[in-house]
Amino acid sequence: MIRPRVIPCMLLKGEGLVKTVKFKDPKYLGDPINIVRIFNDKEVDELIFLDILATTENRRPNFELLKKITSECFMPLGYGGGIRDMDDVRQLLSIGVEKFVLNASAVENPALVRLAADHAGSQAVVISIDVKKTLFGKYEVFTRAGKKGTGLDPVKFAVDMEKQGAGEIFVNSIDRDGTMQGYDLDLIKRVAEAVTVPVVACGGAGNVQHLAEAVKAGASAAAAGSMFVFQGPLRGVLISYPAQDELKRVMP
Amino acid sequence: MTSEYRICTRCIMDTTDPDIVFDENGVCNHCHDHDRLMKQKVVTGKAGEEYLQKLVEQMKRDGRGKPYDCLIGVSGGVDSTYVAFLVKKMGLRPLAVHMDNGWDSELAVKNIEETLKRLGIDLHTEVLDWEEFKSLQVAFLKSSTPDSEIPSDHAIWAVLGDLADKLKVKYIVSGFNVRTETHLPRAWSQGHFDWKYIRSVNQLFGRGKLKTFPHIGFFTYYRRLLTHRRVDILNYIDFNKAEAMKILEQELGWRYYGGKHYESIYTRFYQGYILPVKFGYDKRRSHLSSLICSGETTRPAALSELDKPTYQPSMQEEDREYVVKKLGLTDDEFESILNASKKTFWDYPSYGRIIEGPALKFLYNIGRNWYRARQKRAHQAEA
Ligand SMILES: [Zn+2]
Numbered sequence: 168m169i170r171p172r173v174i175p176c177m178l179l180k181g182e183g184l185v186k187t188v189k190f191k192d193p194k195y196l197g198d199p200i201n202i203v204r205i206f207n208d209k210e211v212d213e214l215i216f217l218d219i220l221a222t223t224e225n226r227r228p229n230f231e232l233l234k235k236i237t238s239e240c241f242m243p244l245g246y247g248g249g250i251r252d253m254d255d256v257r258q259l260l261s262i263g264v265e266k267f268v269l270n271a272s273a274v275e276n277p278a279l280v281r282l283a284a285d286h287a288g289s290q291a292v293v294i295s296i297d298v299k300k301t302l303f304g305k306y307e308v309f310t311r312a313g314k315k316g317t318g319l320d321p322v323k324f325a326v327d328m329e330k331q332g333a334g335e336i337f338v339n340s341i342d343r344d345g346t347m348q349g350y351d352l353d354l355i356k357r358v359a360e361a362v363t364v365p366v367v368a369c370g371g372a373g374n375v376q377h378l379a380e381a382v383k384a385g386a387s388a389a390a391a392g393s394m395f396v397f398q399g400p401l402r403g404v405l406i407s408y409p410a411q412d413e414l415k416r417v418m419p
Numbered sequence: 420m421t422s423e424y425r426i427c428t429r430c431i432m433d434t435t436d437p438d439i440v441f442d443e444n445g446v447c448n449h450c451h452d453h454d455r456l457m458k459q460k461v462v463t464g465k466a467g468e469e470y471l472q473k474l475v476e477q478m479k480r481d482g483r484g485k486p487y488d489c490l491i492g493v494s495g496g497v498d499s500t501y502v503a504f505l506v507k508k509m510g511l512r513p514l515a516v517h518m519d520n521g522w523d524s525e526l527a528v529k530n531i532e533e534t535l536k537r538l539g540i541d542l543h544t545e546v547l548d549w550e551e552f553k554s555l556q557v558a559f560l561k562s563s564t565p566d567s568e569i570p571s572d573h574a575i576w577a578v579l580g581d582l583a584d585k586l587k588v589k590y591i592v593s594g595f596n597v598r599t600e601t602h603l604p605r606a607w608s609q610g611h612f613d614w615k616y617i618r619s620v621n622q623l624f625g626r627g628k629l630k631t632f633p634h635i636g637f638f639t640y641y642r643r644l645l646t647h648r649r650v651d652i653l654n655y656i657d658f659n660k661a662e663a664m665k666i667l668e669q670e671l672g673w674r675y676y677g678g679k680h681y682e683s684i685y686t687r688f689y690q691g692y693i694l695p696v697k698f699g700y701d702k703r704r705s706h707l708s709s710l711i712c713s714g715e716t717t718r719p720a721a722l723s724e725l726d727k728p729t730y731q732p733s734m735q736e737e738d739r740e741y742v743v744k745k746l747g748l749t750d751d752e753f754e755s756i757l758n759a760s761k762k763t764f765w766d767y768p769s770y771g772r773i774i775e776g777p778a779l780k781f782l783y784n785i786g787r788n789w790y791r792a793r794q795k796r797a798h799q800a801e802a
Contacts, residue, residue, distance in 0.1 A: 182550055198521040198549035200745055201684075208525030235744070398532060403542030404519060407532050 170418045172212040172388035173378055175395040175408065176369055177202065179218040179248065182232060186392050187219070188345030190297075190313035196396055196404050199232070203239045209408040213243045215268065215337075215390060217295070221249025222271045223311050230258055237263035247295055251276075256283050260291075268337060270295045271310040274317050274324075277331055284332030293367070294328040295337040296321050298354055306354060313341045321354065322361045329362045336362055337390070340370030347373030347393050352384040359385025375409050379417045430708035431721050435699055436604035449602040449705070453712045456597045460654050467655040474650065475509045478590050487514040489590035489650070490579050493535070493542075495527030495682040498594030500534050500673055501663045502652055506592055507538045513592065516582060518575045518633075519546045520683070521553070521745075526674055527682035534671045545578040548631045555617075555632065556685070557746050558624035563762040565698040566608045567689055570632075573611055577633035580643050589648055596653035598713035599660065602705040607694075609764040609771070612640055616769035623767070637770055660715065677730055688738040691729035697757050701725065 177199065178185050184202060185193035196202065199216070206214060216236065221228060228249045237244055246259060247268025256267055267287070272279050273294050284292045297309045298321045308319040325336045338358050340351040350371045359366045365387035372378055372391035381389040398405040426433040428445035440448045462470050482488030491506060493499045493515045506513045515535055535542055552570070559567040579591050610616040614634045621629055635643070667673035681687040694700045707721035716724075729735075743753045765772060 183548075195546055195548070197519055197546045198553075198745070201521050201523065204741075205523065205525045205528060209529075398535065399542045401514075401541050401543050403515075403517065404544035404546050405517065405532055405542060406523075406525075406528050 170415055171382045171386070172367075173409070173414060173418075174213045174215055174367065174388055174390040175206060175211055176215045176217065176390040176392050177396075178392065179216055179229070179232070180220055182229075184396075185219070186345060186396055190219075190341050190344055193219070194402075194404075199236055200239055202406055203236055205406045206408065207239070207241045209406075210411070211242055211408055213245070213388075214240060215245040215247070215266075217246075217268065218248025219312050223314070224249075227251065227255055228259065230262060233259070233264065234262045245293055247293070250279075252279065253282055253286065256286060260287060266291050266293050266335070268293045268295045269333075270297065271315075273328060273333075274308065274310050274319065277327070280328060280331040280333055284334065289332050289334035289364075292333050293335040293337050294325070294333045295339060296324060296358075297339050297341055298351075299341040306357075309341060322357050325358050325362050325366075329364050333364065335365050335367060337367045337369060338386075343371030345393050346371055347397075349373065349377045350381045350384070350386075350389075352380060355381055355384045355386050375413060375417045378409075378414075379419060382419050427708070429718075430602060430711045431704055431718060431725065432602055432604075432708045433704070435701070435704070437606050438604060449604070449708060450712055453597075453601040453709065456601055457713075460597050460651070462655055463657050467657075471509070471652070471655045474655075475511060478511060478650075481589050482512060485587055486512075487541075487586060487588050488512045489592045490514050490516050490583055490586075490588055491540075491592045492575055492579055492594070493517050493531050495523070495530035495676070496594075497660060497664055497667065497675075498596060498653065500530060500667050500671065501658075502592055502594045503534055503538055503540060504667065504671065505652055505656070507540065511592075513540055514582075514586070514588070515540045515542045516579055517542060517544045518571070518578050519544055520571050520574070520685075521547065521549045522683045522685035524676065524682055524684050524687075526676045530673050530676075530682070534667070534673055537671050543582065545574075545633065547574060547633070551627075551629060551632060553746055554626045555621050555629065557748065558621050560693075560746075560756050561624040561759070562620045562767065563697075563756075563759045564620075564764055564766070565606070565694060565700060565761070566610060566764065567693065568686060569608070569610055570617060571683075571685075573614070573617060573635065574633045576612070577635045580635060580639070580647060581633060583643075583647050589646070590650055591647055592650045592652050594653060595651045596658060597651075598653075598658060598715070599706065599709045601712070602708035603702075604705065606763065607698075607700050607702070607705070610769060613769045613771050614640075615773075616764065616767060616771065619768040681730070684738060685742065687730065688735070688742050692735050692739065693757070695729060698761060701729065703729065 180193050184196040184199045186196055187193050226249055243265045245266035245268050246264045247270055250267055250269055251272055267283055297313050298306050299309050301307050306321050308317045308321050308324050310317055338355055340354060343351050348371055350368050355368045367388045367390050368381035368386035369390040372394050378389040395408055396404060424434050427447035429450045432447045432449050478488050488511045491502050491513045555570050583591055614636055676682050690702045707724060710716040711718055711721055
């Protein structure tokens with residue numbers, strides 16, 4: 168693809184999709200299957216699904232549901248949430264998930280990153296880094312749906328993960344999540360300058376200009392939730408995706 | 420249903436409507452209803468313009484100090500999109516309300532997105548809980564009544580009513596239109612506002628209680644008849660569907676999606692597949708009949724339209740596979756739903772059965788006789 172990828176990032180809660188604000192107040196969006204179908208027709212570059220409760224509920228991915236999703240999904244699909252070991256990775260691969268998004272398990276069990284990369288190739292291993300600014304203005308990596316601080320610095324962590332074999336770094340700003348006010352460009356810039364693998368920006372996109380800004384700051388791809396599922400001041404649920412010519416026009 | 424096949428001499432309604440009756444000229448009851456309703460409800464030309472002008476002024480006055488003058492339902496279809504276009508043109512401040520029941524097509528959401536953005540209308544979406552709604556839809560399929568769209572039709576009016584109450588907005592502007600929606604037999608579709616009916620079908624065939632499903636209770640329905648006002652705006656203009664579509668395409672970037680109400684995948688499949696295959700009803704028949712009576716098409720053209728498949732057979736197969744999967748059914752289960760013996764609205768508990776049943780009729784008759792006797796006495800006393 169010539170232009171940078173633009174990726175809807177969808178959050179699973181139970182059997183439904185939701186959208187959060189700053190990782191809180193999940194708002195119900197509906198059945199993931201129909202939403203995937205709409206994104207198919209919109210010829211979306213790629214889709215990411217994150218199960219926001221799997222890790223905190225200490226359970227494995229919902230393979231049953233993911234199977235339904237992959238069977239309906241025509242574009243490359245990434246999945247994150249509750250992936251704990253190689254069994255999970257193998258099972259996800261077998262049902263057609265192309266990328267594994269590791270978050271808590273990358274922090275708690277970095278060896279899994281290496282194993283998954285050896286098994287499925289680096290390009291399939293995405294490390295999702297949820298970042299919050301601390302009271303003192305420092306960036307810190309959080310896990311478990313943004314509830315657990317790790318004390319890790321996101322830039323250093325990203326570099327470590329690249330060394331472990333990760334093929335993509337997904338940087339998600341908790342402070343910007345659902346605000347639609349624009350990405351944390353400073354954070355994206357810092358991570359992108361430190362690693363050689365592609366960086367995907369997430370958290371805060373509200374319009375196509377924001378997507379372009381993330382790319383200018385060094386991201387290889389821009390992910391977003393709210394801007395693809397809400398419309399207007401009342402945040403009415405409506406699935407959308409920018410037209411191809413609009414993306415070509417604004418993307419650097 | 421054992422009687423001979425017959426078709427109306429004016430429209431194309433036939434004995435697939437079990438209740439159809441014909442006059443001495445072979446014209447059906449629906450055609451007579453059409454003529455009556457056209458006289459009662461449709462005001463066009465100068466008179467319609469004046470009426471609408473007055474109404475719009477009233478709506479603006481009533482809307483003062485409120486965030487919106489009126490609510491409009493939007494589905495991405497021709498009628499509702501044209502309503503959005505009209506109310507905006509008349510200077511009203513509408514709030515668009517969309518009910519997402521999990522079956523929106525891409526074309527539908529794209530149409531809503533484009534038109535509301537271009538017209539500058541706010542959107543409120545009510546997303547039905549899919550797990551609950553899925554169970555209700557399956558329940559209606561299993562009930563074997565020919566009206567599986569009733570839960571959706573009920574819910575959208577419930578959502579509009581709830582929101583009108585909450586925002587204290589009095590007017591709900593609808594895309595209902597006498598010209599094109601008269602010839603619908605009761606036997607094909609009945610019980611839209613009957614919450615008891617919906618609840619009993621769910622109780623008998625669903626999986627668990629309806630906890631979040633938007634609904635209208637018996638008394639709420641009647642209260643809202645008094646407090647809300649429904650404006651069927653298309654009845655007051657010289658509405659022509661083909662022309663409306665042209666305007667929408669040119670001014671709003673709107674795109675056509677095939678048949679009537681085919682903006683929803685389920686509606687498309689229900690009307691285009693389940694109804695004709697299982698029940699032998701073709702909703703196009705009633706829609707085309709309305710169009711004949713309103714002069715938008717001719718009888719021969721309508722008949723040849725009916726000879727065509729409801730929609731492309733390859734797409735029907737695709738839809739069938741998707742619908743079966745999305746509803747969590749197996750192919751066998753779906754096949755047995757198609758083959759199950761047909762039922763009607765009257766086979767299940769409902770408010771309708773109470774109101775139109777013998778007990779209430781009996782009470783109604785007593786009341787009427789008492790009233791008449793009192794009137795008579797009063798007259799005698801006066802004399
Ligand atoms: Zn007729």
